[in-house]
Amino acid sequence: MCGIVAYLGNKAAEPIVINGLKRLEYRGYDSTGIAYFDDQSMHTHKTKGKVSDLEEVLAQHPKHHSTVAMGHTRWATHGVPNNVNAHPQTSNSGNLVIVHNGIIENYASLKKELQHRGFQFQSDTDTEVLVNLIEDVQQQKGIKLGKAVQVALSQVIGAYAIVVFDRRKPNELVAARLGSPLAIGLGEEEFFVASDATPFLEYTKNVIYLEEEHLAIIRRGKKIKVHKIKDDSQITPYIEELQMSLENIQKGGYDHFMLKEIFEQPKAIQDTLRGRLLSNEGVITLSSLREHDNRFLGAKRIIIVACGTSWHAGLVAEYLFEEFIRIPVEVEYASEFRYRDPILYPDDVVIAISQSGETADTIAAINIAKEKGAFVYGICNVVGSTISRITDTGCYTHAGPEIGVASTKAFTTQITVIALIGLYLGKAKGTLSRSAYQAYVTELENIPQKVERILTSQAFIETVAQSFEAAQNCIYLGRGYNFPVALEGALKLKEISYIHAEGYPAAEMKHGPIALIDKEMPVVVIATKKGHYEKVVSNIQEIKSREGRIIAIVSEGDTQVKELADYCLEIPESSEAFAPLLTTIPLQLLSYYIAVQRGCNVDQPRNLAKSVTVE
Ligand code: F6R
Numbered sequence: 001m002c003g004i005v006a007y008l009g010n011k012a013a014e015p016i017v018i019n020g021l022k023r024l025e026y027r028g029y030d031s032t033g034i035a036y037f038d039d040q041s042m043h044t045h046k047t048k049g050k051v052s053d054l055e056e057v058l059a060q061h062p063k064h065h066s067t068v069a070m071g072h073t074r075w076a077t078h079g080v081p082n083n084v085n086a087h088p089q090t091s092n093s094g095n096l097v098i099v100h101n102g103i104i105e106n107y108a109s110l111k112k113e114l115q116h117r118g119f120q121f122q123s124d125t126d127t128e129v130l131v132n133l134i135e136d137v138q139q140q141k142g143i144k145l146g147k148a149v150q151v152a153l154s155q156v157i158g159a160y161a162i163v164v165f166d167r168r169k170p171n172e173l174v175a176a177r178l179g180s181p182l183a184i185g186l187g188e189e190e191f192f193v194a195s196d197a198t199p200f201l202e203y204t205k206n207v208i209y210l211e212e213e214h215l216a217i218i219r220r221g222k223k224i225k226v227h228k229i230k231d232d233s234q235i236t237p238y239i240e241e242l243q244m245s246l247e248n249i250q251k252g253g254y255d256h257f258m259l260k261e262i263f264e265q266p267k268a269i270q271d272t273l274r275g276r277l278l279s280n281e282g283v284i285t286l287s288s289l290r291e292h293d294n295r296f297l298g299a300k301r302i303i304i305v306a307c308g309t310s311w312h313a314g315l316v317a318e319y320l321f322e323e324f325i326r327i328p329v330e331v332e333y334a335s336e337f338r339y340r341d342p343i344l345y346p347d348d349v350v351i352a353i354s355q356s357g358e359t360a361d362t363i364a365a366i367n368i369a370k371e372k373g374a375f376v377y378g379i380c381n382v383v384g385s386t387i388s389r390i391t392d393t394g395c396y397t398h399a400g401p402e403i404g405v406a407s408t409k410a411f412t413t414q415i416t417v418i419a420l421i422g423l424y425l426g427k428a429k430g431t432l433s434r435s436a437y438q439a440y441v442t443e444l445e446n447i448p449q450k451v452e453r454i455l456t457s458q459a460f461i462e463t464v465a466q467s468f469e470a471a472q473n474c475i476y477l478g479r480g481y482n483f484p485v486a487l488e489g490a491l492k493l494k495e496i497s498y499i500h501a502e503g504y505p506a507a508e509m510k511h512g513p514i515a516l517i518d519k520e521m522p523v524v525v526i527a528t529k530k531g532h533y534e535k536v537v538s539n540i541q542e543i544k545s546r547e548g549r550i551i552a553i554v555s556e557g558d559t560q561v562k563e564l565a566d567y568c569l570e571i572p573e574s575s576e577a578f579a580p581l582l583t584t585i586p587l588q589l590l591s592y593y594i595a596v597q598r599g600c601n602v603d604q605p606r607n608l609a610k611s612v613t614v615e
Contacts (some may be wrong), residue, residue: 001077004070004101005027005070005073006175007067009189009192010190016056016200021054023199026609027609028075031047034069034088035165040167042097043217044088044090045057045061046083046087048081070088072088077614078107080615085460091134092246094167094592096164096242097137100126101162107158110156114129119218124211131150133156137151145164146227149174149215156361161178162175175216179360180195181358181613183209184207184209189221191218196598201249202413214227215227226285229294252256255596256602257404258496262408269412269448272417282437288377289421293428298350302328303331304331305369306362307334309491310354311331311494312488314351315483316580317418332483350374351460352365352366352377356382356384358387358613364615369608371555376391377394378394379394379397381396381399397419405603405608412584437498440575450571450574461586474519475524476504478506478525479532479535481529481531481576481579481580482526482583483506485583485584486508495605496591509543518548522549523548524587525550525552528555530579540561544564553568554569555573573585582584
């Protein structure tokens with residue numbers, strides 16, 4: 001939610017900030033803006049729309065060579081997307097500018113107080129309140145910018161990642177975070193501040209991920225200073241080396257990031273297995289589990305917290321862990337878990353699943369679990385993300401950066417980690433027989449090739465998509481391990497093509513949804529050989545009798561469903577437990593092509609943002 005980029009150095013700042021914002025557009029893209037300091041004054045340009053719209057605005061203004069600037073791409077929370085509500089926001093005196101990601105929850109009461117003191121507001125944003133609060137502190141106490149930001153933030157309830165600039169101190173930026181990420185790139189006599197490291201990849205590999213409730217004072221030609229916001233104590237920040245390359249974040253010849261990421265799945269799964277699945281020796285090594293064997297082997301219950309696609313991966317884990325480890329599993333929406341008073345026992349293990357590692361609801365759920373004394377394990381994709389830091393231990397999926405807003409390779413690599421955990425613990429507990437364990441290990445190793453094979457049906461799936469481009473609704477059905485896949489297939493379709501879609505367990509259809517079926521209704525049914533095949537075939541018969549149009553995901557060589565379905569998308573045979581790693585792939589491609597044929601912006605669907613860092 002919202003992307004921030006700021007630069008202070010010796011290069012022209014505007015192009016660096018603009019390019020950086022383009023890389024962060026996955027975080028929000030409803031309005032955008034930039035502020036730079038040139039000729040002793042601040043210049044701010046903002047517009048509704050995307051960074052490309054901002055470029056058009058900037059082209060109408062004289063060229064400049066400012067070496068300090070900050071920019072923002074917004075996903076609206078307070079106030080509709082327009083020029084006034086876009087960031088940067090400026091204080092009443094015009095001295096301070098700010099870019100902000102997050103929500104100031106007590107902004108209304110702060111605003112009232114500031115209005116009493118004579119402050120006036122142009123926008124509907126909480127951010128304008130924050131920048132004026134900082135100004136108010138500065139004016140009242142006559143203190144430096146860094147200190148004023150610290151004092152102001154101690155009055156704030158909510159979440160923020162901010163960068164603040166004072167035009168009277170043009171060689172300084174102040175950055176701070178609580179609940180929203182900020183990365184600081186350290187170059188040769190130059191500094192970058194951004195919501196993630198992608199805006200400065202080509203300039204430096206040295207990065208500081210600002211910790212929760214820390215504030216950084218960045219001065220030209222000086223060493224960066226980092227303080228705790230609470231007690232002002234100074235700390236020595238940890239400088240990490242970035243492992244990401246520019247190639248990872250480019251489209252590489254594909255029309256969309258989503259398509260590139262769908263096609264990256266064989267490699268992403270392979271990378272997630274690398275060094276963890278040693279099939280020759282029949283061994284799975286997961287140091288995070290080995291080091292906490294007692295917690296996992298003694299667990300009476302596993303509770304999974306996640307949102308969206310990651311929650312669907314959690315549902316797959318419910319089936320897999322219960323089968324492999326014989327431990328009861330509960331899968332919770334993080335947003336619901338956090339507002340109940342969940343009952344947790346000392347021998348429960350909580351697993352948080354998140355691609356970004358920054359989802360606000362999942363972070364809050366983890367914090368509640370920790371407060372109640374639970375042991376929390378994280379499955380994250382983004383290295384160094386908040387969730388990877390606040391969990392007791394965990395395991396990264398090695399999917400690489402996922403930029404398309406609709407999650408694809410994150411999902412299959414999450415399931416890969418879940419499979420590894422299930423196999424490791426199933427073997428350790430003795431709940432999986434030796435032969436079953438060995439067969440699964442061999443099968444898991446072969447999954448990347450099978451995914452590769454499914455991807456060769458791309459052109460056929462594109463043709464099938466043409467028949468459904470005009471659909472208004474769609475139903476997805478699956479049973480057992482394929483029920484979460486049905487939910488995920490429906491989510492993919494609705495989020496990128498805006499077709500209303502619902503996923504159901506196939507047998508639930510007759511309890512209501514069957515009323516929707518007529519000859520206009522496409523029904524996607526996952527009907528692979530292993531996994532209640534005959535029962536699903538009966539469900540297909542029921543749809544057929546009501547003239548529904550059927551697209552079936554079937555095992556290679558299937559004949560029975562082929563006679564009933566309008567279209568069949570084949571996948572290689574697999575065990576039921578690992579089927580989601582395969583059945584998901586044609587559904588991703590189907591949604592992708594339907595959305596493209598409807599002219600939708602696949603990588604940046606309306607109203608969405610990749611990283612949901614607000615409630
Ligand atoms: C859907 C999608 C979202 C995310 C959800 C959780 O394609 O991407 O539903 O899965 O916002 O995000 P993470 O996994 O980053 O916690």
